[in-house]
Amino acid sequence: QKEVEQNSGPLSVPEGAIASLNCTYSDRGSQSFFWYRQYSGKSPELIMSIYSNGDKEDGRFTAQLNKASQYVSLLIRDSQPSDSATYLCAVNKDSGYALNFGKGTSLLVTP
Amino acid sequence: NAGVTQTPKFRILKIGQSMTLQCTQDMNHNYMYWYRQDPGMGLKLIYYSVGAGITDKGEVPNGYNVSRSTTEDFPLRLELAAPSQTSVYFCASSPRNYEQYFGPGTRLTVT
Numbered sequence: 001q002k003e004v005e006q007n008s009g010p011l012s013v014p015e016g017a018i019a020s021l022n023c024t025y026s027d028r029g030s031q032s033f034f035w036y037r038q039y040s041g042k043s044p045e046l047i048m049s050i051y052s053n054g055d056k057e058d059g060r061f062t063a064q065l066n067k068a069s070q071y072v073s074l075l076i077r078d079s080q081p082s083d084s085a086t087y088l089c090a091v092n093k094d095s096g097y098a099l100n101f102g103k104g105t106s107l108l109v110t111p
Numbered sequence: 112n113a114g115v116t117q118t119p120k121f122r123i124l125k126i127g128q129s130m131t132l133q134c135t136q137d138m139n140h141n142y143m144y145w146y147r148q149d150p151g152m153g154l155k156l157i158y159y160s161v162g163a164g165i166t167d168k169g170e171v172p173n174g175y176n177v178s179r180s181t182t183e184d185f186p187l188r189l190e191l192a193a194p195s196q197t198s199v200y201f202c203a204s205s206p207r208n209y210e211q212y213f214g215p216g217t218r219l220t221v222t
Contacts, residue, residue, distance in 0.1 A: 008151075032209045043201055043213040044154070088154070092209045097142055097161055098169060099211060103153040 003027060004091050006102035014110055019076040021105050023089030026070065032092040033065055035074045038104065039085045048074060079109045112137050115214035117202050123220045124192040132187040132217050134202030140212075142205040143185040145169075145177065147198040148216075154201070160185055192221045 005024050013019045021035075032051055036044035050056045050063040050072070062075040072091070076083055086104040093100055118133045136143065145157040156169030160179040174196060176188040185204075189196060199218050203211040 034210065043216050046210055046212060049210055090211075097205075097209070098144070098156050098159055099209060101154040103151065 003100040004089055004102040006087075006089050006105045008103060009106040010108050011105055012108045012110060013079050015079060015081060017079050017109075019079045019083065019107055019109070021074040021076075021087050021089075021107065023072045023074075023091075023102055024070055025072070025089075025091045025100070027091065027093065027100070028067075028070065030091045030093070033063070033072045034090040034099065035061075035063060035072075036088040036090060036101075037083075037085045038088060044088055076107075079107075081109045081111055083107060084109050114138065115202055115204050115212055117200075117214040117217050119217060120215065121218045123222065124189075126192060126194065126221060128192050129188070129190050130192070132189070132200055132202075132219075134185045134187065134214060135183050136185075136202075136204040136212075136214075137183065138204060138206075138212070139182060140204035140206050141182065142207075142211075143179065144203045144205070144211060145175070145185070145187045146201045146203065147171065147196075148201060149198050157187065157200075189219075194221050197221045 035048040038044045048063040056063045060077045064073045088104045089102040090099040115136045141162045144159040146154040158177040160166045202214040205211045
């Protein structure tokens with residue numbers, strides 16, 4: 001079983017819509033969860049972190065965590081063409097200091 | 112703050128050559144990481160360090176070496192380059208809460 005799984009996409013949404021990105025993880029001991037945005041040819045950029053069950057909102061972004069279901073999601077409201085990128089889900093390893101990254105979901109926001 | 116800087120941005124190596132990828136951070140983070148990212152394969156951890164003088168292997172350490180003599184610098188050494196090491200290499204740093212901040216990357220081609 002892969003440690004962090006994401007649909008590769010592409011996920012296509014029209015401008016102004018809500019984009020919903022999902023991630024599941026296998027390590028029940030994980031406590032820290034992150035979403036990174038990566039534009040083509042660029043490095044990953046941290047956009048959200050979440051540590052407890054429930055929702056965390058930051059501007060147009062909402063991260064949702066359900067540890068019982070081992071599920072993390074990212075909602076992007078009022079999607080803009082500039083949101084078109086690959087979104088990486090990352091989860092801390094139960095032991096050590098490293099993160100497990102998913103392969104990412106490609107998001108395309110069409111005008 | 113410059114954040115995490117990496118040099119060089121691009122490099123072409125011949126099979127069997129060696130080189131050092133440089134990484135420097137000015138955020139006084141104790142934790143530093145080296146990843147490689149191959150197309151469609153996600154980020155793979157090569158080595159990481161939890162402080163000056165302390166390093167440990169990640170998922171894919173073979174063919175690489177690291178050192179950490181200062182808090183700021185974490186160079187990655189490639190010995191006897193092979194075509195399988197063609198990749199994009201990212202350095203990252205982190206404070207204690209796992210939030211990792213990435214450098215701009217080095218695109219390496221081994222021919």
